[in-house]
Amino acid sequence: MALWNKKSRNRSAYTEVLEKLRKEFYMRWEKKNISSTQGLDEFSRLKTLGTGSFGRVLLVRYKDDNYYAMKCIEKVRIIKLKQVEHTLYEKRILEAIRFPFIISLEFSFKDNSYLYFVMPFINGGEMFTHLRRMRKFNEVLARFYASQVLLALEFLHFCDILYRDLKPENILIDSKGYLKIADLGFCKIVKGRTWTLCGTPEYIAPEIILSKGYGKAVDYWSFGVLLFEMSAGYPPFTSSDPMKVYERIISCKYKCPGSFSSELQDIIKNLLQLDLSR
Numbered sequence: 001m002a003l004w005n006k007k008s009r010n011r012s013a014y015t016e017v018l019e020k021l022r023k024e025f026y027m028r029w030e031k032k033n034i035s036s037t038q039g040l041d042e043f044s045r046l047k048t049l050g051t052g053s054f055g056r057v058l059l060v061r062y063k064d065d066n067y068y069a070m071k072c073i074e075k076v077r078i079i080k081l082k083q084v085e086h087t088l089y090e091k092r093i094l095e096a097i098r099f100p101f102i103i104s105l106e107f108s109f110k111d112n113s114y115l116y117f118v119m120p121f122i123n124g125g126e127m128f129t130h131l132r133r134m135r136k137f138n139e140v141l142a143r144f145y146a147s148q149v150l151l152a153l154e155f156l157h158f159c160d161i162l163y164r165d166l167k168p169e170n171i172l173i174d175s176k177g178y179l180k181i182a183d184l185g186f187c188k189i190v191k192g193r194t195w196t197l198c199g200t201p202e203y204i205a206p207e208i209i210l211s212k213g214y215g216k217a218v219d220y221w222s223f224g225v226l227l228f229e230m231s232a233g234y235p236p237f238t239s240s241d242p243m244k245v246y247e248r249i250i251s252c253k254y255k256c257p258g259s260f261s262s263e264l265q266d267i268i269k270n271l272l273q274l275d276l277s278r
Helices: 001-029 073-080 082-095 127-134 139-158 217-232 242-251 260-270
Strands: 043-051 055-062 065-076 106-111 114-120 171-173 179-181
Touching: 001 082, 001 139, 043 065, 055 106, 065 073, 073 082, 073 106, 073 114, 082 114, 127 217, 139 179, 217 260
Parallel strands: none
Antiparallel strands: 043 055, 055 065, 065 114, 106 114, 171 179
């Protein structure tokens, strides 16, 4: 009984923390366009970290000698591809979020050609890179990363936010080995269900593929796929043909490697669950 009471108190205290963070998130969210006084000339551009559909990401140094990742988004591109509203929505999410395991926006500004989103530079790189180098993570390391991802998802869901794009490429690892979930472009505040088809083929939940309307459960499906890939070195549903990937997801056909512990297999079985009532 004493142990149960202690767990109950701890859970209650954690819920209070989530309530406080949710309240702070929505206070920042309601402010909408939070303006920064910074400008491009206050940053030294050091090198290109990556390129994308709408521009590139630069490693920059601010005048206070701190390093940041600066996302430079071409206005012409997002207008042409009808992504203006989507981009501004992502900006609001990034501005409002403050959580240890999720990336946030430090500064934002614009000029005639670009929008600039400035975020902390996470110098350990993508989980994807480390996973390919190590081939797979042992269960202790996979559990360490999974616990942080789970806390991040729990916070997002407490704020009624669906993440919808969980995968190793969107997880950054810092110099101390802790992670940050990045790329919040598919995040959406949803209090009920939504029907948008989005995500990465190997990580998409069955209800998204079947256009049934979906909620928070899709992130836990993706979490199960991530846990499998971290521990096996490859995702559970694979094929060179995306349609075959979708077929395997819908039928939930996969096989765990013999190296998986019974506990890990049980967790994955419960996450990769076709029956949403369970």
